[in-house]
Amino acid sequence: MGLLAVVVGFLNDRAPNRSIGAIVAAAFISLVVLAIILNVLSQLLFRNPREPPLVFHWVPFFGNTIVYGIDPYRFFFGSRQKYGDVFTFILLGKKTTVCLGTKGNEFILNGKLKDANAEEIYSPLTTPVFGAGVVYDCPNAKLMEQKKFVKFGLTTEALRSYVPLIAQEVIDFTSRCPAFQGAKGTANITACMAELTLYTASRSLQGKEVREKFDASFADLYHDLDMGFTPINFMLPWAPLPHNRKRDYAQRKMAQTYTEIIQARREAGGEKNSEDMIWNLMSCVYKDGSPIPDVEIAHMMIALLMAGQHSSSSTSAWIILRLATRPDILEELYEEQINFLGADLPPLTFDTLQGLPLNSQVVRETLRMHAPIHSIMRKVKQPLPIPGTSYTIPDSHVLLAAPGVTSNTDEFFPNSSEWEPHRWDAGSDQATANEEDDEKIDYGYGLVTKGASSPYLPFGAGRHRCIGEAFAYVQLGTVTAMMARHFKFRNLDGVKGVVGTDYSSLFSRPLSPAEVQWERRPQGKGEKAFLDRGRTC
Template identity: 25%
Template sequence: MTTILPVAPHRLPGLGHLPYLAWDQVGFYSSLLDLGPVVRIYFGPMEALLLTDPALIHQVLVTEADKFTKGRIFRKTRPFFGNGVATSDGEFHLRQRRLMSPAFHQQRLAGYGEVMRAEVERMTKGWRSGQRIAWEKAMYAVTPHIIGKTLFHSDLGEQAAAEIHRSLPLVLQGAVTRSLNPLPWMPAWTSRRYDVAGRRLDAIIDRILSSYADDDTDRGDLLSMLLNARHDDTGKGMSRQQARDEIMTLLVAGTETAAVSLSWLFLELSQHPEVESQLHTELDTELAGHPITFADLPRLPYLRRVVDETLRLHNPVPMSMRAAQAEVQLGPALARPGTEVVYSPLALHRDPRHHPRPLEFDPDRWARPPAAGTYLPFGGGRHRCIGERFAIAEMMIATATIAAGWRLRLAPGSRVRSAAYTTHHPVSLPMILERR
């Protein structure tokens, strides 16, 4: 280090700061914002540098990204998620990204919008005014169907969607636990629980791949593009294992994070009737009772602000990591090769220096965009989420479709708790449906 860097308080022998991260990850990272632009934290015995300055985060993600690789958490999760576009690095990552990019172009998104709306309408068809539902479970139920029918042209079915809801959080938890665990072992029953969940997800992915077996027809979806693509140098196509890895990546990104974000969004609407009323006015005026389409999205600026504010206050990703592969000066710190670097999008989004009244849900703050680098819901640089536009469209279309006909109210006596070990999500959201 080129200077003495502050160490996060309450470090425990052997465990470092892991107990505090397990208890309140968001609170832990947020509590360190005033200690300096770089703070030393410990995952067990492993030291990492936490960046709290947006300029330093931008340096790692963009201007000097070539000096960094995906961090330990990505390396250690590859046995679970494979070498998909979210976990891969270097030239291989760029090649996979190029193969996948056409599936997220504007023309494709227009067609996806129809599927998104239809799946949400199918979910709401059986609703009754006054009915109580577990809102977070409803969101976990609908998002796998959207991903299946848009990117894989596959009807996953209710059983498969329920299995994704059950197993995906366990697989995420197992992956993160193993990547940050300072001990070389885990209790056998815990390890077995995670492995069984992983096998259940693999069975669903195998079913999707089997439906494409010996069929080189371009169905116009992402999976067709991947399976039919040929590398220029060898003329060979993608292996079944690589296709599996990309499907797993999309299931994680397209179901877990989307479900979590939509869960938070409707909780905030239920707690802020003035925001809900303004949103209803925009939807009623601009859509005039017609079902929303992808072409309508630019005419709904307030809806977009609601989405952006949800992703600011309740970003699903509590932290991300990179590892230095060359010597890099990061403000007061000299990161040597192998140094793990950490940043928390959620803590950054709640930093009062960049976002006044950070814990207040205020879509109107987006009338004037925040300073560059202070809002990173989809990461940045070469690893910026490839499905960003898909995710924004999904949230806007789902919100508009539901809010056009329904209000949701938090069930009386309910106390909302959040957890942020793998994703920042509400533990339980019992909601009462009210027909508009």
């Protein structure tokens, strides 16, 4: 009351030198201070024992948003020490309940559709980017059908055909990219891997026509569309901001490009002559007997490219950055190829890729330490008891799972802060202890491993588990093998360790620029023949 009396007295002061602006400023500051005091008192005096503990915060509405946004994992681990595996924090005015550990992952990621909903969380952000009628802008049953169409398009035979295409893209890119000219030099690996990932994904998944677009204005459109994932769009996805206007224009132009490709293929007639995803979707039919509209195929292509590009580009960048700190592992990768394939290093194939276990372990270990998505959210649909606790989460809350916490915990991965691919060596206690369970479930797009009880979940779990997981491992494995075959990497002189992580987007990635030194290796006879053949195509 003393504070209010001061404010009232100040407002009543009609001294000639007192400006209206100063009065308004003082009143505003006083109200902010009062709001902070009431917010703190409510946390100290009115805790609900039936709900998870609330992470302390000073400012109402903003709550813990800034601390969480700067470094989610530091926030998660710090809160875990104070409050345990289950706690609630304020994220832009929304009470967000975090459930950590394998039990927390299981609870959220394998939650029933009637209890936890992803569409309500992500649709406002993703629909303007992907387009209408796909992913989170449709009933869950339709989404499961769409996932089935895409999943069944990623057959072993399709993946087999992708490896030579991805390998050739790596060769072409590193031959023409200004950052890789000459015998040695430096490169901003985050930018390079982002560009390379677009080429490899578009060529393998979406066909030659789409890949050729990326040498022109299509890449600029992609960049403008990507800006739709900025954090402010969680709150203001439809605001008439400059980056949103560019996003909307880019979405229309990219969708138009895809539909033109589809229509040209239909007009040409004949059977499909490629394993790319566009051909696959053109022949798919929903359960009600209707074919997928061309515009939905276009929107699914945008979603497939956007979602996969972020995770694969960040992971491939982390792989190079980690190898630059461990030249010994990089040389092991090179020797592994020579020992398995021969000194002349013939062209890489899907089958030979399976014979490079350390190469796969490098990908796996990098995904363990650098999960592309740090937070997986669901909207609570009805009061939800948390098993093993006395807590019930109200339907006003959002649920948040963070599988990256378990994969960076010594409980499951001793010395978890060390990047050590050999922890996954065949038969090791570590590899055996962290295998996924064999229980499978069908959410409507084919049997998948339930898997949420595993501490290693870089692709999520449950009905929203990433269907591009098999492709991602093939893409990342091929890129890693080809880069190890052609280059030596090391940190810049005087630099130790790796760069920090950029959490400013929905997808976490290395802070840019992240430069490494590189040196070209000599070409083997088989590889030189492959290069020459590629140049004549």
